[in-house]
Amino acid sequence: MSAELSERPALHYWDAFWDHRPAECPCDQDFVHWLDDREVRDSAIFHFGTGGHHHVGVECARPDRRNAVLGITAAPQEHDTFVKLAIERPDVLRHYNVSFGDIYLLNRRLLPVFDIVTLFHLCEFRGEKNDAYGAMTDLEVTNLLTDHLRPGGHVLFFPGSYAWDRADNSAKDVVSAWAAERDVEEIGRWRSLLVYRKRGSRTDLLQP
Numbered sequence: 001m002s003a004e005l006s007e008r009p010a011l012h013y014w015d016a017f018w019d020h021r022p023a024e025c026p027c028d029q030d031f032v033h034w035l036d037d038r039e040v041r042d043s044a045i046f047h048f049g050t051g052g053h054h055h056v057g058v059e060c061a062r063p064d065r066r067n068a069v070l071g072i073t074a075a076p077q078e079h080d081t082f083v084k085l086a087i088e089r090p091d092v093l094r095h096y097n098v099s100f101g102d103i104y105l106l107n108r109r110l111l112p113v114f115d116i117v118t119l120f121h122l123c124e125f126r127g128e129k130n131d132a133y134g135a136m137t138d139l140e141v142t143n144l145l146t147d148h149l150r151p152g153g154h155v156l157f158f159p160g161s162y163a164w165d166r167a168d169n170s171a172k173d174v175v176s177a178w179a180a181e182r183d184v185e186e187i188g189r190w191r192s193l194l195v196y197r198k199r200g201s202r203t204d205l206l207q208p
């Protein structure tokens with residue numbers, strides 16, 4: 001490898017595997033219940049942090065839900081279980097795709113318009129290693145995904161996250177700043193989740 005290549009900062013990936021532990025981290029389970037409570041069907045969902053269990057994708061793909069989910073994971077091990085799932089369950093793959101990568105590197109040209117965006121793990125995993133390759137901030141990624149949300153669509157956060165109200169770079173502060181910048185309204189808490197709705201009559205996709 002050339003000296004130039006070896007000095008290039010590597011991706012800040014997650015060298016871990018998160019199995020389904022709803023007692024500890026109820027966000028994915030509550031999200032599926034929220035979808036059912038609102039009878040959300042045939043929708044397009046962006047899901048930050050799939051876990052290795054892919055609960056949201058598998059549940060959303062059920063014939064009685066048919067919600068299309070684009071998930072993202074920064075853990076190679078979790079992406080491996082998605083590949084296995086896709087091979088075993090084409091019925092799930094029809095509705096569920098998972099991108100391996102860093103959410104802070106999302107490219108707006110590759111994003112469709114979503115009905116719902118989940119940002120349960122905002123501020124949990126971003127730091128200097130992401131700065132090293134010029135990744136977006138938590139606020140920038142929240143704004144970007146809001147721009148790709150249809151008017152009337154929902155963004156859901158997880159106040160149970162350890163990053164929600166910590167001293168520095170808290171998700172709560174990012175959400176406050178975002179709510180001041182974007183045309184969104186707080187709907188309120190639903191179980192472990194905090195729900196916002198995008199107002200407005202256009203998708204704002206043309207904003208820089």
Ligand SMILES: C[S@@+](CC[C@H](N)C(=O)[O-])C[C@H]1O[C@@H](n2cnc3c(N)ncnc32)[C@H](O)[C@@H]1O
Nearest residue numbers: 014018025049050051072073074075102103125
């Ligand atoms: C603690 S696990 C929670 C998984 C699942 N939402 C749950 O509650 O069971 C955190 C998830 O966030 C993902 N993640 C962490 N940093 C990320 C990043 N920068 N971009 C995309 N996904 C990331 C991890 O790969 C993992 O799937």
